[in-house]
Amino acid sequence: MKKRFISMFVWMLFTAAVLTAGGQEEAKDEKTELTFWHTFQDAQQAAAVQEIVDLYMEKNTDISVEVTVWDGDQAKTVFGPALATNEAPDIMYTMSNDEMLGVFAEAGYVIPLEDAYEKYGWDDILPAHTKTSCYKNDRLYGIGHELDILGVYYNKVIFAECGLEVPEDYDEFLNVCEVLKENGYIPIAFANQNGWPAYHQQSFFYNNIVGKEQLHKDMFEAGSFDRPEYVESIEYFLEWIEKDYVIPDTLSVTYNDGNAMFNTGKAGMHTTGLWAFNSFYDALGDDIGFFQFPQIKDDKPAINPGGIGSCFTVTSNCENPDLAFDFLDFLISSDVAEIWLSGSIIPGVHLTDQQVDSYAMPPLFRDIVKAVNSPAGFGFNVDIYMTAEVNEVTLNVLQEAIAGKKTAEQVIAEIDAAWQISK
Amino acid sequence: MSAGNRNPDGYVFILPALILYVLFMFIPMIKTVLISFQDWGGSGTVKVWVGIDNYIRLFTDIIFWKAFLHNVIWVIFTVVVPLIIGLILANILNGKVKAKIIFRVTYFLPYILSLVVVGIVWSWIYNPIFGNLNSFLTSIGLESLACGWLGNENTALLSLLVVGSWTAFGLCMVIILAGMQSIDPVVYEYCTLEGGNSFQKFFYITLPMLKNTLASLILFLTIGSMRVFDLVYIMTKGGPYHTTETMATYLFTKAFRNNEVGYGASVAVFLTLFVLMISFFYTRYINKKDA
Amino acid sequence: MSKLKIPTAEQIIKYVILIFSLFVSIMPVLWIIFAAFKTNMQIYENPFSFPPNLYLENFKTAWTQGRMGRYSLNSVIVAIPATSLAVFTSLLAGFGFSKLKFYGQRVFYFIIIIGLMMPTQAYIIPLFFTVIKYNLTNTYMGMILPRAAFGLPFSIFFANSFFLDIPDELIDSAKMDGTNNFQIFFKLMLPLSKPVVSTLIVLNFIWSWNELLIPLLFVFKDKMRTLPLGLMYFKGDYMIDYALTAAAVAISMVPIIIIYVIFQRKFIQGLTSGALKG
Numbered sequence: 001m002k003k004r005f006i007s008m009f010v011w012m013l014f015t016a017a018v019l020t021a022g023g024q025e026e027a028k029d030e031k032t033e034l035t036f037w038h039t040f041q042d043a044q045q046a047a048a049v050q051e052i053v054d055l056y057m058e059k060n061t062d063i064s065v066e067v068t069v070w071d072g073d074q075a076k077t078v079f080g081p082a083l084a085t086n087e088a089p090d091i092m093y094t095m096s097n098d099e100m101l102g103v104f105a106e107a108g109y110v111i112p113l114e115d116a117y118e119k120y121g122w123d124d125i126l127p128a129h130t131k132t133s134c135y136k137n138d139r140l141y142g143i144g145h146e147l148d149i150l151g152v153y154y155n156k157v158i159f160a161e162c163g164l165e166v167p168e169d170y171d172e173f174l175n176v177c178e179v180l181k182e183n184g185y186i187p188i189a190f191a192n193q194n195g196w197p198a199y200h201q202q203s204f205f206y207n208n209i210v211g212k213e214q215l216h217k218d219m220f221e222a223g224s225f226d227r228p229e230y231v232e233s234i235e236y237f238l239e240w241i242e243k244d245y246v247i248p249d250t251l252s253v254t255y256n257d258g259n260a261m262f263n264t265g266k267a268g269m270h271t272t273g274l275w276a277f278n279s280f281y282d283a284l285g286d287d288i289g290f291f292q293f294p295q296i297k298d299d300k301p302a303i304n305p306g307g308i309g310s311c312f313t314v315t316s317n318c319e320n321p322d323l324a325f326d327f328l329d330f331l332i333s334s335d336v337a338e339i340w341l342s343g344s345i346i347p348g349v350h351l352t353d354q355q356v357d358s359y360a361m362p363p364l365f366r367d368i369v370k371a372v373n374s375p376a377g378f379g380f381n382v383d384i385y386m387t388a389e390v391n392e393v394t395l396n397v398l399q400e401a402i403a404g405k406k407t408a409e410q411v412i413a414e415i416d417a418a419w420q421i422s423k
Numbered sequence: 424m425s426a427g428n429r430n431p432d433g434y435v436f437i438l439p440a441l442i443l444y445v446l447f448m449f450i451p452m453i454k455t456v457l458i459s460f461q462d463w464g465g466s467g468t469v470k471v472w473v474g475i476d477n478y479i480r481l482f483t484d485i486i487f488w489k490a491f492l493h494n495v496i497w498v499i500f501t502v503v504v505p506l507i508i509g510l511i512l513a514n515i516l517n518g519k520v521k522a523k524i525i526f527r528v529t530y531f532l533p534y535i536l537s538l539v540v541v542g543i544v545w546s547w548i549y550n551p552i553f554g555n556l557n558s559f560l561t562s563i564g565l566e567s568l569a570c571g572w573l574g575n576e577n578t579a580l581l582s583l584l585v586v587g588s589w590t591a592f593g594l595c596m597v598i599i600l601a602g603m604q605s606i607d608p609v610v611y612e613y614c615t616l617e618g619g620n621s622f623q624k625f626f627y628i629t630l631p632m633l634k635n636t637l638a639s640l641i642l643f644l645t646i647g648s649m650r651v652f653d654l655v656y657i658m659t660k661g662g663p664y665h666t667t668e669t670m671a672t673y674l675f676t677k678a679f680r681n682n683e684v685g686y687g688a689s690v691a692v693f694l695t696l697f698v699l700m701i702s703f704f705y706t707r708y709i710n711k712k713d714a
Numbered sequence: 715m716s717k718l719k720i721p722t723a724e725q726i727i728k729y730v731i732l733i734f735s736l737f738v739s740i741m742p743v744l745w746i747i748f749a750a751f752k753t754n755m756q757i758y759e760n761p762f763s764f765p766p767n768l769y770l771e772n773f774k775t776a777w778t779q780g781r782m783g784r785y786s787l788n789s790v791i792v793a794i795p796a797t798s799l800a801v802f803t804s805l806l807a808g809f810g811f812s813k814l815k816f817y818g819q820r821v822f823y824f825i826i827i828i829g830l831m832m833p834t835q836a837y838i839i840p841l842f843f844t845v846i847k848y849n850l851t852n853t854y855m856g857m858i859l860p861r862a863a864f865g866l867p868f869s870i871f872f873a874n875s876f877f878l879d880i881p882d883e884l885i886d887s888a889k890m891d892g893t894n895n896f897q898i899f900f901k902l903m904l905p906l907s908k909p910v911v912s913t914l915i916v917l918n919f920i921w922s923w924n925e926l927l928i929p930l931l932f933v934f935k936d937k938m939r940t941l942p943l944g945l946m947y948f949k950g951d952y953m954i955d956y957a958l959t960a961a962a963v964a965i966s967m968v969p970i971i972i973i974y975v976i977f978q979r980k981f982i983q984g985l986t987s988g989a990l991k992g
Contacts, residue, residue: 068935071947077679078934080465085846103464103682193574195662247550251663252571257552388681396664403576403663429815432895436810437822438863440803447841447863448829454840465820512735515728526732528978529739535974536743537924539942540963543958544742547956555761587880593739648834653926657946674835679931688839695836702831 048343142311149306189267191258205233250299306378509595530593542657602636772961785944808873829867913984
């Protein structure tokens with residue numbers, strides 16, 4: 001009996017100790033502090049960011065920057081509410097879409113940056129397209145970063161084995177798929193349990209069939225998706241499913257598992273973006289190649305969706321915005337471009353081919369960086385610019401189409417309906 | 424209750440618990456009801472009173488009713504199946520069995536595991552590429568049955584229901600067994616003397632005498648099934664395209680992902696009222712039968 | 715009567731059912747534990763099997779780099795106070811409701827019992843914004859207090875049922891001796907309530923240990939995460955290290971399993987005595 005009370009008493013003591021000790025203790029430094037949250041969760045990427053931050057602190061010894069790395073998924077749920085507390089960071093790296101930056105801007109959690117742009121001359125070093133998605137209600141709230149390009153990664157060894165060459169147009173692309181399939185490989189490592197990989201496939205087809213110009217009009221000038229070209233795009237996409245060119249049971253396979261299929265040499269191609277580059281390269285090294293999505297229509301040049309997805313923002317919680325701007329100026333300058341590139345992140349700052357050639361990086365990555373920096377540019381990554389409602393509908397309706405429950409017409413009808421309501 | 428004068432001491436005893444409860448549960452409950460009459464985008468945005476608009480939207484929201492249906496299916500499946508398995512196992516263990524304690528301890532194990540753990544473990548089992556289930560089916564020649572369990576609308580919900588039942592059957596067994604063990608063995612002996620066999624004993628003695636235990640168990644499981652969230656969220660997030668959506672996951676998505684807090688709150692209120700209603704009528708029904 | 719050496723058909727069937735159910739209960743858990751001791755290659759080759767050799771790297775990595783050590787610590791720091799608070803306050807309240815008389819007693823009890831019916835989702839939304847407003851996010855308090863509160867309806871109900879069964883005469887005679895209610899509670903009731911205490915402690919501890927929703931919403935700093943949350947986000951970056959994840963899962967499971975095995979007899983006793991009252 002006594003034992004029980006003693007143990008209970010110990011528990012109580014422990015409880016009391018914890019309750020009175022409080023949460024965390026923050027060491028108070030003499031230095032001015034900046035807090036910086038980002039979502040570069042990949043180990044290599046996070047290391048690159050930290051290297052840049054350390055460099056900044058070396059140059060500015062009276063400033064200390066506290067970095068917090070976030071899981072991208074949790075960030076979606078939590079960044080918003082976090083901004084309402086006094087724990088909000090000074091600088092936040094966030095997605096520039098409607099659900100994140102749009103909400104933050106409307107709630108007044110982030111401050112406009114037009115003056116900073118002018119003061120630091122960011123317009124001179126950053127291409128105009130890095131700003132497009134950062135405008136909300138005609139005010140500019142973010143500095144676009146992390147250029148991405150969606151394209152086709154392919155396994156050179158498998159291609160050689162099957163006697164295949166990089167396709168020059170879409171018909172050849174389909175042929176490549178067919179040959180891969182015959183040889184027992186998965187042609188395209190597309191896995192859609194998460195739902196969002198389908199966005200990217202949709203973007204490929206929209207840009208190449210509808211064309212960048214029309215797409216621009218419909219997205220930014222509040223047009224309509226109710227056009228035959230959009231329906232055609234979806235049909236082209238669904239053709240992959242019908243012909244079994246993707247991972248079997250694609251709706252049950254997670255994006256990670258899909259990558260695993262590519263990385264273990266089971267799939268010939270993977271149509272996705274740069275964010276997973278490190279995992280491909282670590283697994284397959286120079287056995288991977290990259291090519292742009294092939295031309296589909298004679299009158300529409302081949303173009304890959306790309307651009308920025310996320311941006312740096314300064315929150316209204318920041319006590320010292322000028323300091324934040326100074327830090328950001330350093331972060332996006334070409335001085336540190338090489339460090340970003342070492343983490344396989346393409347910074348927004350414009351780079352010449354010579355600069356790119358001078359940096360150390362895998363040759364494959366170099367090709368991609370040059371492609372991104374080329375004047376031809378890239379197409380739109382549709383889901384970045386769409387509203388939350390449209391994205392939600394798109395995700396579900398594409399899954400239904402993949403399962404054969406909806407036709408391309410139905411898909412477009414539903415997406416357009418959501419767009420008309422929410423634009 | 425001892426006859427005596429009313430004593431303010433009572434307040435002191437209940438105060439700590441009451442404060443905690445009111446602060447962290449009761450007041451939020453009231454607030455939820457209030458929010459359900461508003462249109463709110465979350466922190467920092469403006470709250471707008473919209474009266475019963477959210478509820479009107481609720482009644483015509485197909486996805487919500489799909490979620491509701493899934494909850495009903497969930498209740499039926501994950502109450503009936505564990506209960507039956509629990510009855511069978513408890514009945515066996517009530518007799519002469521060796522090493523009872525090993526069985527008792529292991530059957531209950533799935534119930535105490537964190538649902539995150541359960542979700543991860545079973546996601547592996549269901550994995551279409553290297554999961555145990557498909558490997559097993561292939562190895563015994565039933566390769567045609569192997570499919571993408573969690574991504575196929577025809578199998579997703581069922582796959583989750585199996586997991587739900589897996590976590591609960593041990594609980595049922597343990598509670599039913601305890602109930603059985605409180606039945607006086609004399610009654611069984613009398614039945615044997617009268618020439619009764621195992622079946623009759625079970626259906627005419629055991630079951631009726633377990634009525635209260637079963638009733639409580641059914642209510643407990645039902646409430647749990649109406650509220651199910653963790654398992655679904657971890658394994659499918661309500662997908663593919665809402666075929667495993669439940670009211671709780673829908674509520675969560677609306678309030679915390681889509682920034683439609685008011686609407687999410689209305690789902691919460693509906694869910695609560697529904698559970699209250701079921702509990703109320705069920706308890707009345709059980710008590711009536713007793714009288 | 716001597717036992718027959720040859721089992722009857724009925725007996726065989728019984729044992730088959732029992733053992734099959736045993737297999738079903740425990741195999742999923744065992745598979746993960748086995749996987750934790752293998753390398754990824756070994757898992758790939760043979761997912762079901764017993765590990766060929768006990769590969770410990772996964773555990774080491776999970777504990778340190780994977781921060782499972784940190785998450786476990788956080789889970790402990792949250793679970794113990796939450797459990798103590800919940801159990802102690804509900805014993806007090808249970809006694810108050812069952813043995814004492816005061817105005818509004820029924821009303822208060824009813825208000826608390828509603829909490830049994832309410833799904834968590836009914837109150838989690840405003841609670842989320844309240845926690846944010848009072849800056850309780852990323853604090854231990856922010857996890858302990860709500861978690862303790864959530865355990866109250868059932869714990870109070872349970873304690874109340876138990877105390878109701880204690881004969882009033884016991885208390886009356888103590889009162890005649892002149893002891894006040896507080897002394898009665900601490901000296902008489904608590905010692906008697908051993909069965910319920912075990913059950914309530916184990917239950918509340920398990921609930922707290924397995925709690926996902928609270929940390930999911932109230933904690934976003936990695937160093938404050940508890941096990942279920944840490945586990946949920948335990949993924950490689952665009953690649954899954956299955957062996958590592960298995961080790962993390964194993965680490966999450968072991969404490970609960972140990973506590974359960976130690977306390978299971980008292981725990982089930984207490985649980986079922988309460989359940990029989992309905």
